[in-house]
Every structure is written in C-alpha cells, then in structure tokens.
Amino acid sequence: MLNDSDIARLEAIVGQANVSVRKADLEAHSIDESWFEPHLPDVVVWPSSTEHIAAILRHANERRIPVVPWSGGSSLEGNPIPVHGGIILAMYRMDKILEIREDDLQVVVQPGIVYDNLNAQLRRLGLYFPPAPGSADVATIGGMVANNSSGMRAVKYGGTRDYVLKLVVVLPNGEVITVGSNARKSSSGYDLVSLFVGSEGTLGVVSEITLRLIGLPEKVGVAVAVFDGLNDATDAIYECIRSGLTPSAIELLDAATVRVTNQQQGLSLRETPTLFAEFDGSESAVEEQLEFLRELCEESHCIDFQVATSAEAREKLWAARKEARESIKQSHPGQTMISGDVCVPISRFGEMVAFVHEVSERSGVLIYAFGHAGDGNLHTETIVRREDPEEFARGLRATEEIIEHAIDLGGTATGEHGVGLGKRQFMRKEHGASLEVMRAIKHLLDPNGIMNPGKIFPDTYLRRTNVMELLREGAKTLGLTLGPKHLAAFETYYRELESWNRRFNLTAITGYEDVQCKHFLDSLSCLLALPQEDKPSVIPDTVPLQRSARRLWCLDVGSGAGFPGLPLKIMLPEAKMTLVEATGKKVVFLRHIVQVLGLQDVEVLHARAEDVGHMPEHRECYDLVTARAVAHLAVVAEYCLPLCRLGGRVVVPKGEDAHEEVQAAQRALAELGGTLVDVKPVSLPGIPGRRYLVVLDKVARTPENYPRRAGIPSKRPLR
Ligand SMILES: Cc1cc2nc3c(=O)[nH]c(=O)nc-3n(C[C@H](O)[C@H](O)[C@H](O)COP(=O)(O)OP(=O)(O)OC[C@H]3O[C@@H](n4cnc5c(N)ncnc54)[C@H](O)[C@@H]3O)c2cc1C
Known part of the structure; x- marks a missing residue:
C-alpha cells in the first residue's frame, strides 16, 4: 500500500x-x-x-x-x-512531563509516558493520578486515554475520563485542535474531551494531555476476606457498596484464580472465593471502615478476615490480585486466553459471576473470573487450546454468551479494555440506533477512514477508491447495482473471513480478488434463478411483486463460510435466512460474521441437512433452498428438496459437469418431488470456465422416508 x-x-x-x-x-x-x-x-x-x-x-x-x-x-x-x-x-519518544501545575493539582504530559513512571515522579510532590490499571508498569497515559482505562481504584476515584481536563489532538487531516480547558468543570458546549477519551485512536491522535491529580492519602489499609461460596462473597461486596463504605478498591477472585495465584506467586491463601479491599484516608477513617467491612463480611458468612496496614504486608496481600492475570497465563503455557471485561450494575454483579460459572460448566471450558467487583466490572479469562478448533469455538461462544448476558442485565460489553477487534460485534446490541450517531461522528472527523480502521464499529473499512471493485463490476453483469452499504458489508465480510481463515482454515480461496469473484459473485449469481418478482429491487428490471403474503424464506445447506447464503442475505435484507452447517468451527464463524454484519433474521443451525430435513419447523418450509460446493447433484437434491416447500425452488451452482450431474440425478429428482427447470449458463468475470445454475422446482411432496439417515445420501446416492 x-x-x-x-x-x-x-x-x-x-x-x-x-x-x-x-x-x-x-x-x-x-x-x-x-x-x-x-x-x-x-x-x-x-x-x-x-x-x-x-x-x-x-x-x-x-x-x-x-x-x-x-x-x-x-x-x-x-x-x-x-x-x-x-x-x-x-509514541514512545513522546514520553515527557511537560509541566506540573502543582498549585492546581494538574500535570501536562506527552502521551507516551508510562503510568507508573508518571506517578513515581508525582509522588515526591504528594500527588498522584489514581486509576491504577493492572498493567501500570507498561500502559501509557496516551493508551489509557484512548481506551478510557481504569483499574482497581475506579470504585472510589473513577477511570481515566474523570481526570482528563484538556487534550491536544491531531485530526486525521493534520489539523491540530485543543479541546477542554484547565478549569475543573465546564458547561461550555459539547464535551469533546470525553469524545476523544475512549475513541481508541479512531478519531485522531492525542499528542498532549492535561490531567487533574489528587493528593496522596495519609493512610492506606487492606483487608482480605475469604468466603466458602461465591454468593456470600458477592453479597458482601453489594452490602459494602450499599452501606456507603468508600473502598478505594474492592476486588474479587474466584476459587480457581486464587488457586493459580497460590501456585505461581508462592502464596498460601485458602482456595475459595476471596475479596480484597483497600481503604484510604485519615488513619481513623481507614480503621473505622476496615472494622465496618469486617462486620459486613461476617454477616455474609466470611470464614477468614485479615487486615494489613504496613506497606510490606499490604504489598504481599495485593500480590495475589495484582498478578492474577499473569498467574493464569503462567499456569496455561501454550494455551490461549480469551479475555472479557463486562461491567454490570452492582445489584446484578452476583448474578453475573454465577452466570460465568454456569457457562463454564455447561460449555466444558475453563473460565477464570475476577475483577474490580466494587464497580461491577468482571474480568474473565477463557482458556482454550487454539489448535483444537472445536474447543476454541466453544471458548469463543462461551465468552460471547457472557457478554450478551451482561448487556441483557443493563451492562456493557467492556468496562475498561475498549472495543478494539474483540467486542465490535456487540456494539449494535449494546448501543442500538446510537451506534449510527457514533458512526456519523467518525465519518465527520475521518471521512477517509484512515484512523485505526477496522476498530470499534462492526463494519468500518478503509474508504479506498477500489473497495470491492471487481465485485461491483461483476455484479453489473448480473444486472445488480451494489451501493456503498453493500460494498461495505462485503469488504467487512472479506476482512473477517481472511482473518478467521488464518486460524480456522475455512476456505482455500483467500485472495482479495479471488474472494470477490469466486465466493461473493458466484454466490450472487444464484439471484438469476429467482422468479422475477423475488429478485432484489437493486436489479433494475424487477417488478416488486410478492409471490406469497410472507417474506421470502431461504435456507442454505452446507453453508461453510457462508456461501451463497450470506451474500444472498446481504442483497435480500427482508428475507429470512437459515444456514445449515455441520462443522463446529464454521458455525462459530457464521454466527460471528452474522453479528458483525448486523444481519437480522438469520438462523445458524449446527446440524446435518439429513436431520434438519425431518424437523417439522424446517421440513418443506422454504421458498428458496441453495447448496454450493456441497456434493453431487443427486446427493444435494436429497438434502435440499425435503426442505423446499411445494412450489418453492432449489438453486445449485455447478461447474462444467452440470449437465452430466443432472442426467445422473434424474431418479433422485423424480423420487424426491423435484423437476428440472433450467441449467442456466452463467459467465462470471474472474472465474475461468463456465458456471451453471441448476434450477429445480418442487412439484410434489417429498416422501417421508427422505432424506435418509445421516451419511447415507452421500454413500448411496439415488441414481
Ligand atoms: C496484565 C494486564 C493487565 C491489565 N489491566 C488493566 C486494567 O486493570 N484496567 C484497564 O483499563 N486495562 C488493563 N489492561 C489493558 C491495557 O493495559 C490498557 O488498556 C492500557 O491503557 C493500554 O495502554 P497502552 O499504552 O498499552 O496502549 P496501546 O495498547 O498501545 O493502545 C491502546 C489504544 O489506544 C490507541 N492509542 C495509543 N496511543 C494513542 C494516542 N496517542 N492517540 C490516540 N490513540 C492512541 C491505540 O491505537 C489503541 O487503539 C491490562 C493489560 C494487561 C496486559
């Protein structure tokens, strides 16, 4: 490039x-x-x-x-x-403190300064910047601003956003602006400081940051409370927050996390759910609050409660919490950790933790749960072996379930780590229509999409002039005009496919040009076999007639990485689409890409077509059934015709052997209630040789004994 x-x-x-x-x-x-x-x-x-x-x-x-x-x-x-x-x-070289405004409790820094280094220099003035992420020794202030990071002290002191007063930002066109002021508060216009905080480098580059600071507390005290069960621990957290105590940190580790921390840090904590709390302030206030917490924990049946006020004892106790993620990592060398950091209202925190454990048990994958409990922020680490696609898929699904549940509880997909690549697919569920407002802001500030493309939004892509050009031109030969939204969707589809394919081996066709022609265009060619009135309205000569009162029901057998079902769905947004796929890793990709593309009314069935064909809710229900690169036509007919409604249509893209396959499938068609309508030649740019669409109509009910048992149609095709 x-x-x-x-x-x-x-x-x-x-x-x-x-x-x-x-x-x-x-x-x-x-x-x-x-x-x-x-x-x-x-x-x-x-x-x-x-x-x-x-x-x-x-x-x-x-x-x-x-x-x-x-x-x-x-x-x-x-x-x-x-x-x-x-x-x-x-940004490493921009790591200076530019000015310390001691009288105003403010500091002006360049973005590359590391959190711990900044606080080390402020400490001698009795000041500090409190968020305290677990990565304090590497995270920079610029990165913290961009991710709106927080950490253990957010429960009392808030996150990064609460401390940023002023920013110098370089916009994508090179213009330099200053947002905010040195005033502690302001009602002056839109809050652009807050807009840039948490924007993950997608709106511009932050080159100077003014932070407000607070004074170092006189005294700090730490308590560790041990519980037999998770419910007791989360009850204690809730009571602590509800009763007006103001811990500067309150952290939860589940039993599994305590276990690996003991192993890796050489500690000897009891291996049950454990709560770490920190209080700061005057000596008497700290003592009073620790005592009050002891009473609350005892009421919640805690089985051990220890207090440490000396710096050394505090450090030792906190080591378990601080090193939790590292301990998990060290305990699973070579394995993959899929991180989560949902945040829910405090009243739902206990329910959220219980749900994580339930998901772990149900899905059979190990999930550690720990986090900044006081503000409802729960970290999860799902442990999987990446070389086992099935286990990896289960781990991903488990993490997704946790996030979806958090959003359903009124929470958020990410409390502090940001959206990045990992949480994009939940943005629509979490933000609904306001996601479009965010997108409009992105477009206003970065019309060419150069800043950190592919992040935050489910479907941002770099606005290049040649986006999906081959597809757009090829579609014209099919009579289709693809608009910017279609092209954006296909571009995103390509990016996700390409990225997932490196792990999952979903398709052998991966090049940008090849995917446009051999996957997308080839899939879209199925539209040529639709009755005129069902074609998408972007086909200019369409007469928009409804064949039936309901919208089109489509089913794609053996969808693989989604072809042709998903390209068809992109062009037929009103249609209901069911994708049937038997391979677990492909199912996970399909669910992911459906979410990323924001497609509504798509069902992904992890099943074999022979089984789906006997399910009453699917049998003979669909107006259009497709199957591409699945099997010989005689076999495909046995998969597809039982699912097609009487009067519906089956479309099967085929290569040079189409006519031969049709001949060999005569008996199958007759037996299964199908009739051949057409073997339509299609010539597609970028695909050597001729392609054909085998078009079948369903003219009689399929006998009940079809499809035969899973595996039989391919072993003994009806010929
Ligand atoms: C062990 C461990 C523990 C962690 N604990 C916590 C925790 O407790 N709380 C928490 O919030 N996070 C935590 N994190 C996540 C991470 O450390 C934070 O999000 C951190 O703030 C990232 O800062 P960074 O400097 O590494 O930024 P990077 O990872 O380099 O960048 C972060 C984002 O900011 C953008 N960016 C960077 N600099 C700028 C700039 N100058 N202008 C505009 N955009 C910019 C980047 O493009 C990227 O999108 C943890 C991570 C680890 C590994």
Whole structure:
C-alpha cells in the first residue's frame, strides 16, 4: 500500500532513523496482549512532536494510508493491531512531563509516558493520578486515554475520563485542535474531551494531555476476606457498596484464580472465593471502615478476615490480585486466553459471576473470573487450546454468551479494555440506533477512514477508491447495482473471513480478488434463478411483486463460510435466512460474521441437512433452498428438496459437469418431488470456465422416508 515515495516523505518528516520497515520492528508492532492474529504494518514511524504527527497524518490522509497509534501495546482487545497495514505511529519518544501545575493539582504530559513512571515522579510532590490499571508498569497515559482505562481504584476515584481536563489532538487531516480547558468543570458546549477519551485512536491522535491529580492519602489499609461460596462473597461486596463504605478498591477472585495465584506467586491463601479491599484516608477513617467491612463480611458468612496496614504486608496481600492475570497465563503455557471485561450494575454483579460459572460448566471450558467487583466490572479469562478448533469455538461462544448476558442485565460489553477487534460485534446490541450517531461522528472527523480502521464499529473499512471493485463490476453483469452499504458489508465480510481463515482454515480461496469473484459473485449469481418478482429491487428490471403474503424464506445447506447464503442475505435484507452447517468451527464463524454484519433474521443451525430435513419447523418450509460446493447433484437434491416447500425452488451452482450431474440425478429428482427447470449458463468475470445454475422446482411432496439417515445420501446416492 505504501510506495517508496511515501517512505521518503515520512523520512523527510521525522528523519531517516525514525522510520523503519525492518521485519523485527514490524513484528514488534503487529500484536498486542490479546489472542488475535498478528498483522504486520507496512512501516513504523517514531514521531517526537505534534508537528511530526500533523505532517504524517496530512500525508496519510491524502494517500488514504491507514494510521494506527501505538503506545505500550498492552491492550487486550486487539485495539492497536494494524489489521489494514499502513503506518504505526509509535509514541514512545513522546514520553515527557511537560509541566506540573502543582498549585492546581494538574500535570501536562506527552502521551507516551508510562503510568507508573508518571506517578513515581508525582509522588515526591504528594500527588498522584489514581486509576491504577493492572498493567501500570507498561500502559501509557496516551493508551489509557484512548481506551478510557481504569483499574482497581475506579470504585472510589473513577477511570481515566474523570481526570482528563484538556487534550491536544491531531485530526486525521493534520489539523491540530485543543479541546477542554484547565478549569475543573465546564458547561461550555459539547464535551469533546470525553469524545476523544475512549475513541481508541479512531478519531485522531492525542499528542498532549492535561490531567487533574489528587493528593496522596495519609493512610492506606487492606483487608482480605475469604468466603466458602461465591454468593456470600458477592453479597458482601453489594452490602459494602450499599452501606456507603468508600473502598478505594474492592476486588474479587474466584476459587480457581486464587488457586493459580497460590501456585505461581508462592502464596498460601485458602482456595475459595476471596475479596480484597483497600481503604484510604485519615488513619481513623481507614480503621473505622476496615472494622465496618469486617462486620459486613461476617454477616455474609466470611470464614477468614485479615487486615494489613504496613506497606510490606499490604504489598504481599495485593500480590495475589495484582498478578492474577499473569498467574493464569503462567499456569496455561501454550494455551490461549480469551479475555472479557463486562461491567454490570452492582445489584446484578452476583448474578453475573454465577452466570460465568454456569457457562463454564455447561460449555466444558475453563473460565477464570475476577475483577474490580466494587464497580461491577468482571474480568474473565477463557482458556482454550487454539489448535483444537472445536474447543476454541466453544471458548469463543462461551465468552460471547457472557457478554450478551451482561448487556441483557443493563451492562456493557467492556468496562475498561475498549472495543478494539474483540467486542465490535456487540456494539449494535449494546448501543442500538446510537451506534449510527457514533458512526456519523467518525465519518465527520475521518471521512477517509484512515484512523485505526477496522476498530470499534462492526463494519468500518478503509474508504479506498477500489473497495470491492471487481465485485461491483461483476455484479453489473448480473444486472445488480451494489451501493456503498453493500460494498461495505462485503469488504467487512472479506476482512473477517481472511482473518478467521488464518486460524480456522475455512476456505482455500483467500485472495482479495479471488474472494470477490469466486465466493461473493458466484454466490450472487444464484439471484438469476429467482422468479422475477423475488429478485432484489437493486436489479433494475424487477417488478416488486410478492409471490406469497410472507417474506421470502431461504435456507442454505452446507453453508461453510457462508456461501451463497450470506451474500444472498446481504442483497435480500427482508428475507429470512437459515444456514445449515455441520462443522463446529464454521458455525462459530457464521454466527460471528452474522453479528458483525448486523444481519437480522438469520438462523445458524449446527446440524446435518439429513436431520434438519425431518424437523417439522424446517421440513418443506422454504421458498428458496441453495447448496454450493456441497456434493453431487443427486446427493444435494436429497438434502435440499425435503426442505423446499411445494412450489418453492432449489438453486445449485455447478461447474462444467452440470449437465452430466443432472442426467445422473434424474431418479433422485423424480423420487424426491423435484423437476428440472433450467441449467442456466452463467459467465462470471474472474472465474475461468463456465458456471451453471441448476434450477429445480418442487412439484410434489417429498416422501417421508427422505432424506435418509445421516451419511447415507452421500454413500448411496439415488441414481
Ligand atoms: C496484565 C494486564 C493487565 C491489565 N489491566 C488493566 C486494567 O486493570 N484496567 C484497564 O483499563 N486495562 C488493563 N489492561 C489493558 C491495557 O493495559 C490498557 O488498556 C492500557 O491503557 C493500554 O495502554 P497502552 O499504552 O498499552 O496502549 P496501546 O495498547 O498501545 O493502545 C491502546 C489504544 O489506544 C490507541 N492509542 C495509543 N496511543 C494513542 C494516542 N496517542 N492517540 C490516540 N490513540 C492512541 C491505540 O491505537 C489503541 O487503539 C491490562 C493489560 C494487561 C496486559
């Protein structure tokens, strides 16, 4: 995507030594701490001033080159992975404290400064910036602003957003703006500071940050309470918050998490649900609150309660909580951790924790649960072996269930890690119509989509001039005009397919051009076999007649990675679509892509067609049944015709052997109630040789004994 003159331009801006295309540098910026696949950028650039960033963005915007800011790379949701390649803006060299305004309790910093380093320098002035993420030793202030990170102290002190007063932001076109002021509060216009906080580098690059600070507390005390059961522990947390206690942290570890922490940190905590609480303030206030907490915990049947006020004892007790994620990681070398960080209203926290355990048991995958309980933020780590696609799929599904449940409880998909790649598919469920407002803001600030493309929104893509060009042109030969929304959907579909395929081997066809022609276009060609009145209205000569009172019911047998069912659904948004797929990993992908594309009324059945054919809710119900690259026509007919309603249609794309297959399937068609309507030749750009659509109509009921038992149609085809 970048050419030599782009590199030369970047070198002219920041100096040759600050631009690298070395493999080691590209690899170091290809993956964060998440489980996603790495993706190489084209180049890494180290700016050292706002002016550098502005000049780089101006050039990138003109040339439509993706730009991804990168600070500590410690994100857990793929937030800084450059999925579209392009430029990594590595912020490490912009790590200075620019000004400490001690009298106002404020500090002005560059984005690359690490959280712990900032607080170490503020401590000598008796000040600090409280959010305290678990990654405090690597997370930078820029990354924290971009993810709206928080941490253990959010329950009392809030998250990053609550401390940002002013930002200098470089917009995607290179314009530099300042948002906010040094005033502690303001009612002046829209809150643009809050807009940029949590925008994950999708709206611009933050180059200077003014934070408000607080004074270091006089005294800190820590308590650890141990419970027999999770319900007791979550009851105690609820009572603590409800009764007006103000812990500066209140953290929960489930029994499994305590177990691995003991193992890895050499601790000897009782391996049952454990609560860690911290109070700060004056000595008497800390003591009073610790005592009150003891009473509440005892009422909730705690079996042990220990207090530590000396710094050393506190550190020892907190080690378990601080190192929880690391301990889990070390306990499962070579395995994948799928992270979650849902957040729910505090009254539903206990229910949420119980649900996680239920999902773990039901799905048979190990899920650790721990987190910032006081503000309803629950972290989960789902442990799977990536080389076992079935287990991996179960792990993904389990994590999805947890997130969906949290949203149903009035919560959010992510309390502090951000959306990145991992939570995009839940944005529609969580935000509904307001997602479109967010999208409009993104479009206003970044009309060319260069800033961290592919993040937050389920279907953002880089607005290149040649998006899905082959598909758009090829579709014209089918009489279809694809609009920007269709092209965006197909582009997203391609990106997800390409990315998932690297793990799951869903298809052998992966190139951008090949997927457009051999998957998308080939799938869309099925529309040519629809009766005129059912064709999508984008086909110019359509007479929009309804064949029946209800909308079109479609079913795709052996959908694989979704072909032809999903391209058809994209073009027929009103239709009901059922996808039948027997392979677990493909089912997981199908459910994922349906969510990412925001397709309504799509059912994904993890089943064999022979079984679905006997289910009353599916048998002889569908107006249109398709099957592509599934089996010989005689076999496909036995899968499809039992599902097709009387008067409905079966469409099967085939290659050069179509006529031969039709001949060999005569008996099957007659026996199953089908009749041949057409073997329609289709010539598609980008696909060598001729393609055919075998079109069958359902003219008689299929005898009840069909389809035969799973596996029999392919072993003994009706010929
Ligand atoms: C062990 C561990 C524990 C963690 N615990 C917590 C926790 O308790 N709480 C929590 O919130 N998170 C936690 N995290 C997640 C992560 O550390 C935080 O989200 C952190 O703030 C990311 O900062 P970073 O500097 O690493 O940013 P990066 O990962 O480099 O980037 C984060 C995002 O910000 C964008 N970005 C970076 N710099 C800029 C900039 N200058 N302008 C605009 N956009 C920018 C990037 O493009 C990316 O989208 C944890 C991670 C780990 C590995």
